[in-house]
Amino acid sequence: MRFEGKVAIVTGGASGIGRATALRLAAEGATVVMGDIDAEGGAALAAEGGGRIHFRPTDVTAEADIVALVAAAQELGGPHLLFNNAGAGGLRAPIDEIDLAGWDRTMALLLSSVALGIRHAAPAMTALGGGAIVNTASVAALAAGAAPTAYSVAKAGVRHLTRMAAADLARHRIRVNAVLPGFITTNIFASAMELTGTVRDTANAMIAQAASNAQPIRRAGRAEDIAAAVCFLLSDDASFITGTDLLVDGGLSVGPRHSWDPDTPGLFDALAVIAAK
Numbered sequence: 001m002r003f004e005g006k007v008a009i010v011t012g013g014a015s016g017i018g019r020a021t022a023l024r025l026a027a028e029g030a031t032v033v034m035g036d037i038d039a040e041g042g043a044a045l046a047a048e049g050g051g052r053i054h055f056r057p058t059d060v061t062a063e064a065d066i067v068a069l070v071a072a073a074q075e076l077g078g079p080h081l082l083f084n085n086a087g088a089g090g091l092r093a094p095i096d097e098i099d100l101a102g103w104d105r106t107m108a109l110l111l112s113s114v115a116l117g118i119r120h121a122a123p124a125m126t127a128l129g130g131g132a133i134v135n136t137a138s139v140a141a142l143a144a145g146a147a148p149t150a151y152s153v154a155k156a157g158v159r160h161l162t163r164m165a166a167a168d169l170a171r172h173r174i175r176v177n178a179v180l181p182g183f184i185t186t187n188i189f190a191s192a193m194e195l196t197g198t199v200r201d202t203a204n205a206m207i208a209q210a211a212s213n214a215q216p217i218r219r220a221g222r223a224e225d226i227a228a229a230v231c232f233l234l235s236d237d238a239s240f241i242t243g244t245d246l247l248v249d250g251g252l253s254v255g256p257r258h259s260w261d262p263d264t265p266g267l268f269d270a271l272a273v274i275a276a277k
C-alpha cells in the first residue's frame, strides 16, 4: 500500500496505460481523480475502482478543464501525485505535408497538456509539502521510425519538459520524471485509424501479434508493464530520482533487428554469404 493517504491525478485513464495505472494506484491505496474525454470508459473505470477512483470529464487541451481537475483533487486533500498521460496518435503527415492546424492540435494534446498539468498541479502540491509527477513520453522521443513526425517531436518535447520541470520544481520538493513506453498493446493504434466494432477487435488482435515480435523480449508489451514503472517513479522508492526517463520497451530501442534476432541477417551475415560464393 505505497500510496495510502495520497491523492493522485491521472489523465487518459479511460483506456490503456492510464487505466492500468489508475487501477494500480487505487489497489495500492491511492484515491484517484481521473480525467478523460471518454465518458463511458471513465464511468466504467470508476465503477471498477471500488470507490477509490473518481471520474471527471476532462479535455486536456482545455486549460479550464485541467484547472478543474486539479481543484477536484484539492477537494479530496490532494494532489500528491500526477500522471500526465492522455494522448492519441495525432497528425500522421510527413513534415513536407503538414498543415498548421493539425500540428497545433497534436502539440496541444501531447505537449501543452503536460505543461499545463504541471503548471496547475505544482502550486497545489507545493502547498502540501511536495509531490511526484510522471509524464508519458515514448520511444518515439529517441529516434525516427516509431511514430509520425508531429507525435515524435511532441514526445521529445515532453522528455525535455520533464527535465526542465524537475529543475524548476525540486525546490518545492516535487519530483518530475518521464516514462518512455515501447510498443504497448492498447487502443491507441485502432483509434488512430478510426476503427470501431469488430474491425477494431480484429486490428487489436493483429497488433498484439505484431507486438510480441517487435522487440528482444518476445511478448507483447502490456499497459500493466507501464503502470508498474509509473507507480515506481511516483512512489517513495524513487525519492532520489528526478528528471529521468524510464524506458520500458522490452528492448525495442537496443538496436536494429539483426543485432538481437538470430533469424534476421545483418550486413556481415550478407557479406559472409557473398564471400562463400
Ligand SMILES: NC(=O)c1ccc[n+]([C@@H]2O[C@H](COP(=O)([O-])OP(=O)(O)OC[C@H]3O[C@@H](n4cnc5c(N)ncnc54)[C@H](O)[C@@H]3O)[C@@H](O)[C@H]2O)c1
Pocket (backbone or CB within 6 Å): 011, 012, 013, 014, 015, 016, 017, 018, 035, 036, 037, 038, 041, 058, 059, 060, 061, 085, 086, 087, 088, 109, 136, 137, 138, 139, 180, 181, 182, 183, 184, 185, 186, 187, 188, 189, 191, 223
Ligand atoms: N501504446 C503505445 O504503444 C504507446 C507507446 C508510447 C507512448 N504511448 C503514450 O501513452 C499514452 C497513453 O496511450 P495508450 O496507449 O494507453 O492509448 P489509449 O488510446 O488506450 O488511451 C489514451 C486515452 O487518452 C484519452 N484522451 C485522448 N485525448 C484526450 C483529451 N484531449 N483529453 C483527455 N483524454 C484524452 C483517450 O480517451 C484514452 O482514454 C499516450 O500519451 C501515448 O502517446 C503509448
